[in-house]
Amino acid sequence: MHLIKPGEGRLFLSPLVVFLLLFLGFPAIVNLVYSVSNVSFETLREPHISGFGNYVDVLSDRHFWRASWFSLRFGIITAVLECVIGLFLAIFLSPLLAKRSWLMAPLMLPLMVAPAMIGLMYRLVLHEFAGPVPYYLYLWFGDSPAFLDADNAFRTLVVIETLQWTPFAFLLFHTAYSAIPLDVREAAALDGATGWTLLTKVELPLIKPTLVVAFLIRFIDGFRVFDNIYALTGAGAGGSTTSLSIYIYQAFFKEGAIGKAVAASVILFIVSLIVLYSLTALGRRKGDR
Structure with missing residues (x-):
């Protein structure tokens, strides 16, 4: 077995350091x-x-703080919803996926679509005058909310973001939940732990690191969201959907x-x-x- 000498560790890290200096250090x-x-x-x-x-x-600039508040709310709410729904689906569908693993493929389809394309798709579907959803709501119920106006745009964006990225959280949770050793569950069952007790006292603590990582990844992604919001509503009516990324984009390209x-x-x-x-x-x- 070859032991790494003190000087060799720095030598192995040198390519990574050079890469970071060239591609990240100079732009920074x-x-x-x-x-x-x-x-x-x-x-x-x-x-x-x-x-x-x-x-x-x-x-x-009050618009900066407004954009910061939007991004913070959006990141937290979407991360919580995606993790809660993803965890529920991972536990609920675990017996089914254990027998029919091919069902995982269609469940991952939303991840295959670019966020900008999702934004364009829902912009057409929810358009107040041309969209099929408002049309049928008017046809069946005589009324339809304006999904993309200043009052409803935030909730609409949260729902769309959650629908697209919940499969990501579900995939992580399903992998972690399936990796729990069977003997751990059997030992807990011998001690009388079943149902809710088994879930909260044994299974959830074992997958807690995955829960934390998934929440952080989804919060960061939601906090810096740009493409699907830009394609769907842009800055929104009165700046109602201006995230920090859109604020920076507008300051750079529109204001110069x-x-x-x-x-x-x-x-x-x-x-x-x-x-x-x-x-x-x-x-x-x-x-x-």
């Missing part, structure tokens, strides 16, 4: 420079450093405020790092107990 440095500069598309090559005015503009857009992205990046580090430290502290 450029973004930091742009975030403290007065820059436009005409002066991209020669930005004029002007201090932290871009950060002040972002933090004093490159420094402001980059400053907002840097703030988002720093906050994300702090949140991830805090959650990692919390999980490590619980693991040490």
Whole structure:
């Protein structure tokens, strides 16, 4: 058996370090420079450093805080719904999938479609004048809600996001739930644990790491959501569906405020790092107990 010498570990890591420096380090440095500069598309090559005015503009912009609140709510609500529904389906369908594993393929179909295509599809289906759903609601019930107006757009987007990405959480939970050893369940049954007690006292604690990971992945993905919202509603009526990603996009491409857009992205990046580090430290502290 070959033991790795102290110097060999650094040698093995050097390709990864070089990759990170080339493909992540340089753009990060450029973004930091742009975030403290007065820059436009005409002066991209020669930005004029002007201090932290871009950060002040972002933090004093009520639209930034409104977009942040939208992204936070959207990320938490969709992550909770996807994990709860995905866990229920993983447990409920476990006996069926154990006998007919081919059923997993059609259940994963929503993951095969690009989010932007999902947004376009539902934009056509829910369109107030041309969409089939409002048409049949008018035909059968005499009325139909405006699914994409300022009052209902958030709920509509939450439902669409949940429908598309619940299969992802379901796949993770099904894999973890199926991996629980049979002898663990049998031992618990011998101790009198059945039904709800078996689920809450034995099975859920065993798949808890998967639950946490799935929630974090779905929250991060929901928090930075862009493509399906942009294709479905854009910024929305009165900015009602402006996420942080759409806020940055509009500042960069529509307003031409490159420094402001980059400053907002840097703030988002720093906050994300702090949140991830805090959650990692919390999980490590619980693991040490």
